Amino acid sequence: MRTGAVIAAAGMSVRMEQFKQLMKIGNRTMAERVIVNFQKAGIREIAVVTGHRWEQMEKELRGFGVTFLKNRNFETTRMFESVKIGLEYMKDRCDRVFFCPADIPFFMVNTVEAMLGQDADVVQPVYGGKAGHPILLNSCLIPRILSYTGDGGLRGALRFIEAEAAEASEASGGLYGLRRKRIAVEDEAVLMDADTKAELQRLTDLHNARLIHPKAEVTLENCRPFFGRQTASLLRSIEKTGSVREACSELGISYSKGWSILNDAEDGAGCCLTERCPGGRYGGSARVTKRGMQLAELFDDYEKRVNQAAEDIFRQVFSGSELF
Numbered sequence: 001m002r003t004g005a006v007i008a009a010a011g012m013s014v015r016m017e018q019f020k021q022l023m024k025i026g027n028r029t030m031a032e033r034v035i036v037n038f039q040k041a042g043i044r045e046i047a048v049v050t051g052h053r054w055e056q057m058e059k060e061l062r063g064f065g066v067t068f069l070k071n072r073n074f075e076t077t078r079m080f081e082s083v084k085i086g087l088e089y090m091k092d093r094c095d096r097v098f099f100c101p102a103d104i105p106f107f108m109v110n111t112v113e114a115m116l117g118q119d120a121d122v123v124q125p126v127y128g129g130k131a132g133h134p135i136l137l138n139s140c141l142i143p144r145i146l147s148y149t150g151d152g153g154l155r156g157a158l159r160f161i162e163a164e165a166a167e168a169s170e171a172s173g174g175l176y177g178l179r180r181k182r183i184a185v186e187d188e189a190v191l192m193d194a195d196t197k198a199e200l201q202r203l204t205d206l207h208n209a210r211l212i213h214p215k216a217e218v219t220l221e222n223c224r225p226f227f228g229r230q231t232a233s234l235l236r237s238i239e240k241t242g243s244v245r246e247a248c249s250e251l252g253i254s255y256s257k258g259w260s261i262l263n264d265a266e267d268g269a270g271c272c273l274t275e276r277c278p279g280g281r282y283g284g285s286a287r288v289t290k291r292g293m294q295l296a297e298l299f300d301d302y303e304k305r306v307n308q309a310a311e312d313i314f315r316q317v318f319s320g321s322e323l324f
Contacts, residue, residue: 011074025204104134128188242286
């Protein structure tokens with residue numbers, strides 16, 4: 001089952017009078033932290049919906065292997081418009097999709113993994129009796145969310161769909177219904193955004209409490225490094241778009257940089273990872289070979305296991321230590 005994530009990062013905070021998405025807490029911006037949290041949980045298909053200062057956003061997030069989508073009407077629309085843009089992109093690519101605003105940056109990887117283990121149409125984390133973010137949606141709901149025209153945002157759309165499902169279930173004798181699950185988590189950060197300076201201070205305090213943690217970066221080498229996270233993301237984007245140029249644009253890297261990554265990867269792997277058809281009236285096209293897709297999938301699995309092992313070893317070594 002393929003799972004993606006949509007991150008809304010289009011608007012500017014009226015209350016904070018700042019562009020929160022690029023505010024740094026520690027050494028990372030809020031937007032970066034949301035991306036990394038999903039990636040640590042194994043989510044690779046991530047779309048960031050930009051708007052205000054979109055060029056700076058793409059520059060800051062370049063190299064994270066995400067797709068950039070633009071909400072061109074961000075100044076006159078609410079966040080739900082960004083939700084729709086992201087879900088429209090994801091509807092035929094994933095079976096399930098997380099949604100999270102970029103200003104909720106500290107939800108835990110364990111929370112995402114717990115949500116992934118649930119079998120429901122809508123999954124939402126709950127802390128202290130309050131529901132928070134991220135929200136996990138079954139892709140079967142996306143067409144109905146996109147068709148919602150009310151003013152209640154995503155919450156209103158889900159309530160509308162739930163009411164429809166309840167009516168259909170009653171009419172059919174219980175054969176239909178919306179499966180909605182809220183799971184209790186020990187993760188206060190699912191409720192923590194940064195709409196005020198006080199809330200920003202709470203996020204900073206939480207960051208400081210979690211400051212020391214393991215970080216493992218995985219790279220495959222053959223005499224020299226040839227395959228990493230960016231390579232895997234580029235291959236998946238080429239397979240999706242059918243074009244090296246479009247894939248590079250999605251990932252926010254230059255066309256020449258993309259070719260350099262591909263050439264290094266093929267030299268190191270010793271086989272063709274892409275097949276190219278240059279020229280033609282409508283420009284060249286490309287596709288990823290069977291070996292290329294297999295290598296990207298194996299790398300994803302390997303990277304996830306290495307990071308989990310790093311977390312386990314960290315806890316074993318440092319638990320009980322008085323250093324921090």
